[in-house]
Amino acid sequence: MPSLKTVPARDVRLGMFIHGFEGSWWEHPFWRSRFLLTDPQDLLKLRQFRGGVIVDLEKSEGAGHPAGGPDEGPEPGEEAEAPAAASPALPRVRSTASLGPAELQAQEAEAAKLVAGALDTVRGTFDDVRLGRAVSQEKIARLVDDIAAQLDCNAPALLRVLQLKSKHQYTYLHSVAVCTLMVNLARHLGLDDAQVRAMGLAGLLHDVGKVAIPDAVLDKPGRLSAEELALVRTHPEQGAALLREDPTIPPLAVEVCLHHHERWDGAGYPDRLGGDAISLPARMGAICDVYDALTSHRAYKGAWSPTRALGEMWGWEGHFDRALLFAFMQSIALYPPGMVVRLASGRLAVVLDNGRRVSRTRLLVFYDAVQGTSLPPAVLVLEGGEDDDGIVGFEREEALPVPVPAMNIQPPAMTPESGAMH
Numbered sequence: 254m255p256s257l258k259t260v261p262a263r264d265v266r267l268g269m270f271i272h273g274f275e276g277s278w279w280e281h282p283f284w285r286s287r288f289l290l291t292d293p294q295d296l297l298k299l300r301q302f303r304g305g306v307i308v309d310l311e312k313s314e315g316a317g318h319p320a321g322g323p324d325e326g327p328e329p330g331e332e333a334e335a336p337a338a339a340s341p342a343l344p345r346v347r348s349t350a351s352l353g354p355a356e357l358q359a360q361e362a363e364a365a366k367l368v369a370g371a372l373d374t375v376r377g378t379f380d381d382v383r384l385g386r387a388v389s390q391e392k393i394a395r396l397v398d399d400i401a402a403q404l405d406c407n408a409p410a411l412l413r414v415l416q417l418k419s420k421h422q423y424t425y426l427h428s429v430a431v432c433t434l435m436v437n438l439a440r441h442l443g444l445d446d447a448q449v450r451a452m453g454l455a456g457l458l459h460d461v462g463k464v465a466i467p468d469a470v471l472d473k474p475g476r477l478s479a480e481e482l483a484l485v486r487t488h489p490e491q492g493a494a495l496l497r498e499d500p501t502i503p504p505l506a507v508e509v510c511l512h513h514h515e516r517w518d519g520a521g522y523p524d525r526l527g528g529d530a531i532s533l534p535a536r537m538g539a540i541c542d543v544y545d546a547l548t549s550h551r552a553y554k555g556a557w558s559p560t561r562a563l564g565e566m567w568g569w570e571g572h573f574d575r576a577l578l579f580a581f582m583q584s585i586a587l588y589p590p591g592m593v594v595r596l597a598s599g600r601l602a603v604v605l606d607n608g609r610r611v612s613r614t615r616l617l618v619f620y621d622a623v624q625g626t627s628l629p630p631a632v633l634v635l636e637g638g639e640d641d642d643g644i645v646g647f648e649r650e651e652a653l654p655v656p657v658p659a660m661n662i663q664p665p666a667m668t669p670e671s672g673a674m675h
Contacts, residue, residue, distance in 0.1 A: 364411040379461055416545075476553070505534050512532065589604060594644045
């Protein structure tokens with residue numbers, strides 16, 4: 254058994270092995286709960302924690318000296334001698350174009366194993382909420398950790414596997430998928446570890462209110478009646494009410510559950526919020542929720558390709574925070590054909606249809622915004638490497654100084670109101 258001692262955060266020193274934190278897992282300032290404390294910046298951040306810190310004395314450097322010694326590090330307010338923390342690089346979904354069939358198969362097998370375990374965890378969590386039992390923070394924490402680890406090393410395979418859902422598993426695996434997309438987007442936005450963790454939990458629980466909706470309505474193979482649609486639209490409020498009964502659930506998760514169906518133009522539900530009145534977490538939840546719904550097989554519709562789904566979402570004026578939707582595209586390195594984008598070099602390009610090669614982005618470069626000159630149209634393929642001329646922004650076609658080169662792009666055919674999602 255480890256030799257554990259709980260100390261106030263102010264007494265923690267460099268060289269200690271952090272075993273855990275008192276209080277809610279969602280409130281401590283680190284993604285991991287067990288690690289050797291070696292970074293002075295981490296020490297400063299940890300000393301802002303209000304609860305007790307559990308230290309493993311046997312694993313600490315200089316065992317037997319739990320609260321002092323030559324590696325104490327700076328006191329709060331003092332400057333550390335270590336280099337200042339650099340701004341975190343935005344994570345990117347790595348390209349799989351260079352992987353062979355055996356490597357891709359091994360990655361998908363690893364992702365499928367995680368998803369199978371996640372299905373059981375989420376199903377059990379929903380049952381706990383429905384029955385008024387406290388949610389197992391340990392199980393959810395482990396699942397969010399596992400998803401984050403898979404995103405670090407195996408993101409494309411995990412996102413592919415999560416698109417494969419049977420109608421009987423949909424509600425649960427949809428929650429796992431939204432958790433994954435929320436964590437990925439939160440990291441891309443540069444949110445801190447505690448916020449990323451809370452976003453993951455919010456994704457897992459955003460649809461928990463559907464436990465109150467009959468399966469016959471959720472799985473109906475066709476358009477819902479007005480009465481059925483009204484019933485389905487109660488799930489945000491029902492879910493938020495269930496989550497509020499558990500004091501360990503962070504308010505952010507309740508907020509996403511309640512408002513992930515609000516729209517930027519104020520036409521959503523349940524409260525008809527609009528614009529900045531919708532919190533950032535709820536706006537993120539709306540995007541991740543709809544994207545996964547559109548790219549999944551449902552009882553009443555087939556799955557759309559990721560690029561088609563993004564194209565449809567981009568075309569729904571007033572539905573989403575447009576800048577945040579673009580950031581979501583950056584986070585998964587996918588863009589719809591026909592979108593005009595700005596590259597880091599200052600060049601403008603239009604996204605080309607890439608067929609089934611979704612691991613790479615094909616662009617038609619046509620204008621140099623720095624020089625203010627047209628360029629001979631040329632195809633540019635982004636492989637996902639560090640040397641790519643990355644996509645940094647988007648442009649509205651009507652505001653361009655020159656026409657976009659002619660392309661054969663099929664127009665979107667479906668609107669949110671035509672039955673794309675419940």
